[in-house]
Amino acid sequence: MTTTTPSRLLASLLLALASLLAxxxxxxxxEVRLIYDTVRSKFPDFKVYCTISxxxxxxxxxxxxxxxxxxxxxxxxxxxxxxxxxxxxxxCGIDGPGIDPAKMRWLVSAKPLSFDPERGTLGTFTxxxxxxxxxxxxxxxxxxxxxxxSQTKGVSEHLRVHAKALIESGFAVLVVDTFGxxxxxxxxxxxxxxxxxxxxxxxxxxxxxxxxxxxKRIFQTGYSYGGMAxxxxxxxxxxxxxxxxxxxRATVANYGSCTIATPYAGGQAQATYMPMLSAxxxxxxxxxxxxxxxxxxxxxxxxxxxQMKADGKDVHWHIYPGTTHGWxxxxxxxxxxxxxxxxxxxxxxDAGITKDATExxxxxxxxxx
Numbered sequence: 001m002t003t004t005t006p007s008r009l010l011a012s013l014l015l016a017l018a019s020l021l022a023x024x025x026x027x028x029x030x031e032v033r034l035i036y037d038t039v040r041s042k043f044p045d046f047k048v049y050c051t052i053s054x055x056x057x058x059x060x061x062x063x064x065x066x067x068x069x070x071x072x073x074x075x076x077x078x079x080x081x082x083x084x085x086x087x088x089x090x091x092c093g094i095d096g097p098g099i100d101p102a103k104m105r106w107l108v109s110a111k112p113l114s115f116d117p118e119r120g121t122l123g124t125f126t127x128x129x130x131x132x133x134x135x136x137x138x139x140x141x142x143x144x145x146x147x148x149x150s151q152t153k154g155v156s157e158h159l160r161v162h163a164k165a166l167i168e169s170g171f172a173v174l175v176v177d178t179f180g181x182x183x184x185x186x187x188x189x190x191x192x193x194x195x196x197x198x199x200x201x202x203x204x205x206x207x208x209x210x211x212x213x214x215x216k217r218i219f220q221t222g223y224s225y226g227g228m229a230x231x232x233x234x235x236x237x238x239x240x241x242x243x244x245x246x247x248x249r250a251t252v253a254n255y256g257s258c259t260i261a262t263p264y265a266g267g268q269a270q271a272t273y274m275p276m277l278s279a280x281x282x283x284x285x286x287x288x289x290x291x292x293x294x295x296x297x298x299x300x301x302x303x304x305x306x307q308m309k310a311d312g313k314d315v316h317w318h319i320y321p322g323t324t325h326g327w328x329x330x331x332x333x334x335x336x337x338x339x340x341x342x343x344x345x346x347x348x349x350d351a352g353i354t355k356d357a358t359e360x361x362x363x364x365x366x367x368x369x
Contacts (some may be wrong), residue, residue: 032151034074112199113177115133151176254286256296325337325345
């Protein structure tokens with residue numbers, strides 16, 4: 001399989017856009033204060049907050065931060081969150097460093113998932129919700145190569161399509177639902193990006209316990225949030241953070257992001273950066289991106305991808321011209337996504353691109369089988 005790069009014109013446009021994404025502003029004092037006050041409101045007796053463990057304090061602050069971000073009350077959660085945490089520690093009289101900004105991308109707050117131990121068979125009448133956190137495999141004893149599928153914002157119909165294609169190509173699949181079991185709701189409370197990566201590692205551990213899975217041929221693919229997880233999983237740092245001795249053989253990111261940066265209202269420059277893909281990546285990764293995507297714009301991947309390729313990293317990418325985020329989600333066709341700065345994008349389902357992206361994914365995995 002050869003690497004497909006964007007046309008010269010498209011590449012130059014993306015690089016020009018990337019140059020506009022330089023961080024320029026610190027998190028606003030009002031947003032830091034909002035997080036601080038909201039955490040304090042959850043602990044009427046503030047001494048209780050101060051006496052719980054550091055991990056529990058961090059979880060409380062992270063949950064509040066993500067709830068406020070999900071309801072669009074924050075424009076820079078990744079900048080404001082750590083500053084609010086530092087303010088809370090000072091109010092408690094606690095000395096010492098808070099969250100290392102370099103470790104921000106690995107923050108998690110939810111309890112680990114559990115996985116169904118029974119092996120499933122994907123049939124015509126298998127309910128899409130039944131796919132969640134359960135292994136489905138081809139007929140036979142195996143051992144089968146396997147793919148962990150990390151979802152977007154809940155298990156929906158498009159994941160059944162991808163699972164079916166992978167099973168027909170000889171892979172076992174485990175569709176991970178990060179949202180449902182924890183009660184996350186889109187636009188109300190959403191998980192941190194690292195939750196998807198941590199869940200993928202837990203899914204990997206589950207697959208390694210199964211006799212019909214080939215332990216040396218386990219891959220991961222993800223969509224949107226799950227695509228960000230694919231980028232995180234390419235770095236060895238995540239395995240260290242989540243104490244996983246095992247790694248994925250390779251990953252594929254579908255309309256994910258190489259960097260998270262939240263724009264301030266009014267279209268001002270970007271705020272705090274949080275990398276998803278990093279130069280220390282040492283696992284093969286394929287990034288499939290959409291030219292018109294403003295939710296996870298391809299520009300966040302440049303010039304990093306070019307630099308990584310020049311350094312000999314096993315990175316590959318393809319940008320679909322004239323395509324939007326969620327190209328494979330027929331159930332979301334026509335959905336209008338709006339940024340905090342007022343930009344809009346209408347999801348457009350594209351059967352041809354969906355087929356091509358699935359074929360590229362399977363070919364990529366077969367390359368490392």
